[in-house]
Amino acid sequence: MSTPDAFAPIAELARGLRARAFSSRELTRYFLDRISRYDGALNSFISVTEARALAQADAADRRLQEGQVTALTGIPIAHKDLFCTAGVATTCGSRMLERFVAPYDATVVARLDAAGAVTLGKTNMDEFAMGSSNENSYFGAVGNPWNPALVPGGSSGGSAAAVAAGLTPVATGTDTGGSIRQPAAFCGLSGIKPTYGRISRYGMVAFASSLDQAGVFGHGVDDLALMLAFMSGFDPRDSTSSEQPDAWLAGAANSPVGVPERAPVIGLPREYFDGLRVGGAALDAARRSLEAAGCQFREIRLPHSAMAIPAYYIIAGAEASTNLSRYDGVRFGHRCENPKNLEDLYRRSRTEGFGMEVKRRILTGTYALSVGYFDAYYVKAQQLRRLIQNDFLAAFAEVDVILTPTAPGVAFPKGDLTDDPIAMYQQDIFTVPASLAGLPALSLPCGFHEGLPLGLQLIGPHFGERALLETGALYQRDTDWHRRHPEGFAA
């Protein structure tokens, strides 16, 4: 066996498998060993499913022998711990679901399993995907591989940290208001949140149903496209999944992304750059690189994006408050000891089972939906959402993609923002507008600030993943930020 590269793109690992440089079992073992060696300091996995992974690897090896392979056969991956996995605990980072084992697979899990991918385990996350630092996990905070004293971002912090440290080649995540893009930026990764409806939400534990969307972390756009090729597509079990086929995306399973036929026109929304404290220079450099590759830049306006954060926290909270009503201690999940009566069962099971941030969002969401407040909050927020969406639609009449910073800063020390939820919510200021509009958005590493990764965000029109990924490919052809990895995680 030749030693695999922990940071190699999927296509390279797949070539290694097909050339018998290593078997899937050896490759899987290699990543499992890295997890046991490095994850103590990071805490990026909630569960590592070693026996299952090796069994999947053996099955993949048999198919490799028979030559019946997909681009993912035998490739190790990890799932954010809110994708239900039959027979394996799905905790959602919560005490409420500490012992919950779903009797079904999420569609994303089923599709990747069917493609022959090997699941190493389930990654840490902010409880019920609520958070921007991964400090809201019942299973403990996650360390950023670039500096374990810092947060990896959230809510998909475990997936981001695991990929950044080379503990898995790629990992799934979910993004409701930035939960893939912000941790991708903080950990120096590529991460994509596809168009709302592109990937089935079936079996994804719901946070905010109209915003939740599955996506993926990897080291470059090729891996993102390859994963999306398998994860995407209509699912009869999700009424909001899109029936629109995408031949280009399907083809990404077997060929690298490639650069656009015509260099895109890129919009720069002034509102997203005003007052930016860090990363301005890196974004300028990115712009110059893309200009050199033939892209044109145009200043655009997205005036209502400024109101995205309050609109987002009302809508997401409202949906979350009812999505989380099912956790009542009656049928599954945490149940308090010796309830005195029904009210006591509800009250204590939920008080004990949920963490502080989850409670905060249930309360604000319940408030926003209540009689007398509904029109002032929920209805207003929906109107804002429409205005924000219209801003984007107008912009895409002029430009192909939009470039913004991903996050207002770099990874911050654990504990820094935990007492200031409003400041924490501002982490999502650049990512939330695309979420509200249901648009696909990609975060790419674009440099460093004081040794910590910075990210740029590309936003595309609905179902415009191709434009995003090809623009990303153009950028990554001419830069190498996506090939920089944190020290201390060598093979």
Added chain:
Amino acid sequence: MSTTKGYVISPGWESVIGLEVHVQLATRSKIFSGAPIAFGAAPNTQACPVDLGLPGVLPVLNVEAVRMAVKFGLAIGAQINERSVFDRKNYFYPDLPKGYQISQFAQPVVGAGQLAITLEDGAERVIGVTRAHLEEDAGKSIHDAFPGLTGIDLNRAGTALLEVVSEPDLRTPAEAAAYFRRMHSLVRYLRICDGNLAEGSMRCDANVSVRPRGESALGERTEIKNLNSFRFLERAIEFEIERQIELLESGGAVRRETRLFDPDRNETRAMRSKELSDDYRYFPDPDLLPVVITPAFIADVAADLPELPEARRARYRDTLGLTTYDAAWLTDDPEVADYFEAVAAASGDAKLSANWVMGDVSAALNRAELPIGRSPVAPAQLAVLIARLKDDTISSKIAKTVFEALWAGEGDVDTIIEARGLRQVSDTGALETLVRQVVADNPEQVAQFRAGKDKVFGFFVGQLMKATQGKANPKQLNDLLRAALAGD
């Protein structure tokens, strides 16, 4: 004073009633999942992860439920809304798995329509239907199975319901019952509900208020929940009206509250006060897209509509020549009407067929507690029976005997008549001999009759029927007897 069935309302008061009828739709699977629906299955065996509200599962609308709702809407001449929206109705209860019920609030599938009811005296009234919306049912809490514990059965969770809300157009308990009955009849015609009240396939909530006669503003109302029989509905409303009038006449005030009817004590009792109105925090369910109903879909459903009870009643009256009462009686249950029509078509006599179905058949079914679909006497056999009656093979008295034998499974009509020797004696010669004999044997009675005592005629008929074991053709016997008594 107005009186309905011994129920008396004070002359100074008028009652105002509106009904919410929950119709359990006869879809093969649940409204948002593929789980089957079967009444009486072992607890929690008819519930899939979607019905259980497990994490990550999503509802997918069963189009069959929409089809049935549209069918109902068309049958009551209602507006079918091109776009309707599913909302979440949020509340906690152990048998409500998700902590919310998926229902329709602001934009229901069916808009305003109307339903005509027929009152006891044959008068018709048109009752306004405000709307009808689709929703999922909750599970069941079982409080008596385990001491000190409550059992939850989620088999029913997710069953498709159509909630039909009436205008407050009903004025008496009898009208309310007639409306519920008519609704019950209609949904079975449409085959969108099995109409099984005992199994809870139709349940009704009644909103009841009273006001001084002549007043146009509505009084404060109470809601009586979960009535699942026509009789209970009527009795519960009767009680509630009297309770409210007594309360108001003694200087009290009606409180807005939910009440339950106790049929054993014949009274309603307060369940919970609605003073602190429940806040269900309705909002559109983000897991479901708005339902868009195209004109083509509506046309397709319309093409599938059966003959409706109203049309059938008119046909029975106008074409078959039945009375309004008989037409209404026969058309109430589509299976009864189908049975009747099969008998009438085969026998060629609608009136006699109606008499038999409404009389002996109905009585026998009631005694045996059977639905007409399981009647041991098939329509074809009943038609043969009617034919034998008409061709004088048997008398109507003997026909009842033959019907009983048919019911008991003793073979077909003709076999029974032959085997039991029930053929009517129509042989004039034989009857004539018998008549002469009886007249000769009873000179005293003959004298009485001739003296003008007509009643004695019955004595002779009795003697002759006894002698022929009831098989004498009654008309022929009468003629021969009269001739003999007249002294030839």
